[in-house]
Amino acid sequence: MDIENTGWDAGWKNNPVNINPWAVEASNTIEAKAGHIYKVSFKAKASKKKYGYVAFGTDIVTDQATGATLTPYDQAPIEMSDDATNQIITLGTTDKTYTFTFTNWVSAKEIKTSIMLGAFNAQYDYAGNSVSDIITEKEANWNGTVVVSDFTITDKGLNPEFVVEPPKPTQPSQPSQPSQPSQPSKPAVTPGNNNGGNNQPAVTKPVAKKLARVAKVKAKNNKAKTVKVTWRKVASAKKYEVKVGNKTYTAKKATLTVKKLKKGKTYKIKVRAKATGFKTGAWSKTVKVKIKK
Secondary structure (H helix, E strand, C coil): EEECCCCCCCCCCCCCCCCCCCCCCEEEEEECCCEEEEEEEEEEEECEEEEEEEEEEEEEECCCCCCCCCCCCCCCCCEEEEEECEEEECCHHHHEEEEEEEEEECCCCCEEEEECCCEECEEEEECCEEEECCCCECCCCCCEEEEEEEEEEEEEECCCCEECCCCCCCCCCECCCCCCCCCCCCCCCCCCCCCCCCCCCCEEEEHHHCCCCCCCCCCEEECEEEEEECCCCCCCCCCCEEEEEEEEEEECCEEEEHHHHHCCCCCEEEEEEEEECEEEEEEECCEEEEEEC
8 A cells, every 4th residue: 555644643632642643544343253363464574664553343332422332352362473563563674473363252243354554653652652662763654655465364263161041031931731731931031042133142252361470581792792580380371472672573482582683782581471361471571681692
């Protein structure tokens, strides 16, 4: 897509002022199944550095005035992989692959994926959290070309933790004659159609457990411009986010080696655990390492 000008918008009425890249958007909507796991993946690049925000919505409207909708994963975490470490993404001039995996806990009939490419004229996200480590400089009045390719949404099947409650009959059984045994009446609704007539089963969504805080973080500068970070493995964790200075990396094991660091600079490092179906663990204590080699 050729973008002439993204403008300069932001959430000016909020404190702190947050990003609001609504002006340019590419979206895709699919039919969804309750409790199923969905994997969204795509490649993207731009003619020059460009920020984007990957949002997920549903057909369940939470605010009629603004048109805001419920996210399919509700309060559960999203699993991010490949080059995705946050819903805010940074496009470069070569293709990067962004992958997001989540469960349709809210039983939405439709799931909408939006790649928002408007202005990023703030360094706080929608929740008011600082993202200055990702948006290192504010971006306004951007112009150029963005290419999104290999966009896929894969249904990975029903999440085994998703619980479906069977519908209950709305009327008690009535005897046809005093001398005859009672006959149960038929339920007033058909199975899977007791949620306000929207053909979705009643759902009990399990409360996501929070992963433990990462401990025993160590960082060593054993090689030139390189730091090796190690930490104690967290039970049930599938991956880890490792923040080294202003950059965030992803690791599947309890170790990560980061190269091309600046000699003489001191880096702050912290780690947290992540897994689908669990709340993201708290950041570890921050450790510091000076690159002497």
